[in-house]
Amino acid sequence: MIVGNLKPLEEIIESLGDYKNIFVLGCGGCVSVCLTGGDRQAHQLATELDHIRHYKTGKPKFTVHTIERQCEPDWLKDYLTIPENTDAVLSLACGAGVQTMAFFFESLPVIPAVNTTFMGSNVEPGVWQEMCQGCGDCLLGHTGGICPVARCAKTLFNGPCGGSSNGSCEVDKNTVCAWAMIYYKLKKTGQLHRLMKVREPKNWQPAGGAGPRKLVRPFNKPL
């Protein structure tokens, strides 16, 4: 899922400018699951923003609402009604949601309340771990289901580097060395031969090197 993190409160307040009526919009998708931008967080944020101490002159008026997925135009079209006097939308969605909103409601400013951080998963209560960078050419089949593009600090394709120590990455001892994990997983599954061959340089075009990416799927076509 896409993981996000709430922006610092001061940054959010500053970005509200002089808008008087602000529509705080949560998203029921990924950011809701990672406890950042769902309905509950949208209400919490609006309650905090409603304190007069944050403003030199009068405080704005906040209206809170949450929609299942801000990244889907169909949802926005059929299920989202924005109050008429709204000056700006404060979105708790990920970057995809904010942009879809901004595109769909073209006359309204849409302000992000969340930093979209990474694609990852919930590895233990309260901890989300980056797992994927969407590089467009998945090599997990060769690396024991552990991604060196997203999880090796140096994006090595022929790791581990010399900085791997006691199973930790040289960058941070609390980060596991992805290549040490790859080694042990391949060993366990009898696939160490995969590590003995030099992997060729990666083609970064599907990773965004060829410009912004787009997926076009023809309808009703078999695999």
Place this chain on the structure above:
Amino acid sequence: MKELKSGSNLEKVLNAGHFAFTGECGPPKGANIDHLNEKLSHLVGVVDAVNMTDNQTAVVRMSSIAGSVLMMKKGLEPNFQMVCRDRNRLAMMSDILGAYAMGIRNMLCLSGDHTSFGNHPEAKGVHDIDSMQLIAMVKKMRDEGKFLNGEDIDGPPKLFIGAASNPFGDPFEYRVFRLAKKIQAGVDFVQTQCIFNMEKFRIFMKQAVDMGLHEKCYILAGVTPMKSAGMANFMSKFVPGMDIPEPLIKRFKGVPKKDQAEEGIKFALEQIEEFKEMEGVAGVHLMAIEWEHRVPEIAERAKVLPRPVVD
């Protein structure tokens, strides 16, 4: 003797079967080259080649190409280091051509310390290709005369290709296979990480010799003389990939502070003596960090002088 790939002094010395002795020097943090020239002057005639580091520890310095060229002006042979952190494949290939055209003949291919260790941690690390792929790329440029995309090079760079090898990283059992992989990629020589854990290094070398790796690539053992017990302690805790056994730190701590540097040199000399006899070790790479002025003395006491001259 094998046919020379680059004709560098280092290659000639190794190819002739001599025990190689290389040094290391960092470029200045500025355009003032007085201190660099001073450091280099101590190494003339004492080593076979000198590594010129490439923004080591991710701290910005004068480029390693410029440093290498300045070194040649002082009559020393550079081992030009290149890391994968700061350049994509285009910049790497163009710098390799430039380095060769300027007269550089040895090159060391490295991943590079992570940007987060350095003085610009906000920088984006490039890591377009990794050190293994860099080795293969230089080999392709040299032996096939081709760029990575297969286009012909007008005047291929005939470089002696080096890399680093860390016998002490994790997982230890994989380390020798990683060296084998670097040989598969095309490396001619490796310089190891600073060795302090001799026991582990002996095991690593035995594995390498059993696999016949020493016959496919020259292995130079990395030696760093400790200046003090404090330095040993610091390196053990903060330098990535460093394995300094506790008894060794105790040994340095066990002598009065004023004698700790001498104790560091003594340990380095003991190591060098053992490396001269160790099967598979083709030489020593001495990393005397900001201690270049002590290198002539260390070389003298290690009995590696005079350095061989091979035509």
